[in-house]
Amino acid sequence: MSVLVYTESEKGKFKKSAFEVASYAHKVAQDLGTSVTAVTFNANDEASLGNYGVSKVLKISNDQLTTFNAKAYANALAQAAEAEGAKVIIVSSSADTKFLAPILTAKLNAGYVPNVVAAPDSTSPFVVKRTAFSNKGFAHTEISSEVKIIGVSNNAYGAMENNVSASVEDFSPTLGDADFSTKSIEVDKVAGKVSIADADIVVSGGRGLKGPENWGMVEELAEVLGAATACSKPVSDLGWRPHGEHVGQTGKPVASNLYIAIGISGAIQHLAGVNASKTKVVINNDPEAPFFKAADYGIVGDAFEVVPKLIEKLKEFKAQNA
Amino acid sequence: MKILVCISNVPDTTSKINFSDGDTKFDTNGVQFVINPNDEFGLTRAMWFKEKQGATVHVATVGGPQTEPTIRKALAIGADEAIRVNAEPTDGFFVAKQLAEIVKNGGYDLVIAGRESIDYNGGMVPGILATLLDMNFVNTCIGLEVDGNTATALREIDGGKEKLSTSLPLVIGGQKGLVQESDLRIPNMRGIMMARQKALNVVEPVEASQPTQDQKFEKPAPKGQVKLVDADNVGELVNLLHNEAKVI
Ligand SMILES: Cc1cc2nc3c(=O)[nH]c(=O)nc-3n(C[C@H](O)[C@H](O)[C@H](O)COP(=O)(O)OP(=O)(O)OC[C@H]3O[C@@H](n4cnc5c(N)ncnc54)[C@H](O)[C@@H]3O)c2cc1C
């Protein structure tokens, strides 16, 4: 009857979101009077999950699962849920998880609610708060099925330390050829670059930057901050930046701690996708730009003057706080 | 190849979102409804398969009579036939079960759905549908080629792209990238006229449970005033981000 949590890792290392979903699972388990069991795939240092409230780890070590495979992972998780008799399953909001969660939902005949931003309102009935209408609203959604799957939004709940000692058990799901009917043939990922989904800070540029040749300063600012780079839709439509950087209602969602928008007007479709970020900073030479109404901090000024100064000041700040 | 494009009918992206009936319902007053943008990219890719590979393209929606203008628009863009399941799409599992029935009865090889509907952002219908029917599934799909029974799909992952090989029957959750923005089509007069002659079949829903129910909605708390920092005093911004917002 434990609460099951899928703790994602990459090349053996837990993702930051793994600790966040584990913390969330701990909270739900407390509410339900039970404990947390985590499932890991080829991860190292499983016992560290105890720091976030996990008391048991089902450790899957399987060479066929070194690259993510949605169907196979979902099948393995379904088997783990059955073995544990788990009725509540906590997952993240990563692209991989959003790929496997609906498969898991169908397999377990569950109710799935993604984009959850807070601990459950109540566990009987089971009600969670989630974003809806691309961050223009929230819904309080009841899950009435026996098995419940909750997808926690990035950075919404946060990782919380709960020292528990975690026992680690090997778990070997039964997987067949049918689980691998969709195969990865190539992964194209820029090494050493922070992805928008995992980033604490995102630096984003809009059409106000005039052309692709001016992105040097955006990249430099991102580097100083350890941030991911992003852009508005027209910027990717114009081919100034890759499509993977397009954020907003029809692009990637952003839920970072800090979002810096440079030369972006703040159209409703852009804001819808980035509003979940905690602190928003706008740099725009038009004081009437709508983004100023949605931001926490703003500088009215020419990006080509402000951004280099900001980079310089941040470098000084870093040198002092190193 | 027989393709079904699943279309959800959603508020236009510029819509102001309001709730009614004591915040228990989405207020559709004055809201313009459109084809879900992710589905529009999928439909446009389906038109490519129709024109280049002789595919037949049907569209399906689960929704009340008020969704018909949206479905007609899909026909005007070039889909051959439409199916409407006459039920309110209040839960993703319920919608997937309705669509599964359509796919089973229609013998489709490829189902193109969207990564998510921009209204309730469930992002679950295509994956549930694929699993119910034991079809292959690729989510956040940004490129799709079909050659006979084999398919090569590109999917967006966090921080990059992944190429996948799979086979029909297949369901995808698509998005921008399947085609480019500039490939999207605005229905012309001829398309609109032709759409009137095309079949729009209305079917009644099958029994299915609804594991989730939205009980109440709320709007985000209003934003406080923006704090403006002088362009000649950029250091102050660094201060505020460190000491006040505590984000650096
Ligand atoms: C269906 C649909 C979906 C959409 N989805 C998205 C989405 O997901 N994401 C998205 O971003 N957009 C989306 N859009 C587009 C959106 O409506 C806007 O057109 C877009 O966000 C504008 O991008 P921008 O702010 O970069 O450009 P602009 O609106 O052109 O704004 C440029 C800004 O830069 C400022 N500027 C100019 N020069 C300088 C300078 N030297 N220094 C500082 N500032 C300067 C200007 O004052 C202006 O505010 C969508 C639109 C539709 C119809």
Ligand SMILES: Nc1ncnc2c1ncn2[C@@H]1O[C@H](COP(=O)(O)O)[C@@H](O)[C@H]1O
């Ligand atoms: N009511 C519906 N009718 C038809 N297709 C739908 C409906 N709702 C969702 N879909 C399809 O499933 C995709 C994902 O939707 P959702 O799971 O609701 O976010 C959409 O882009 C559509 O392709």
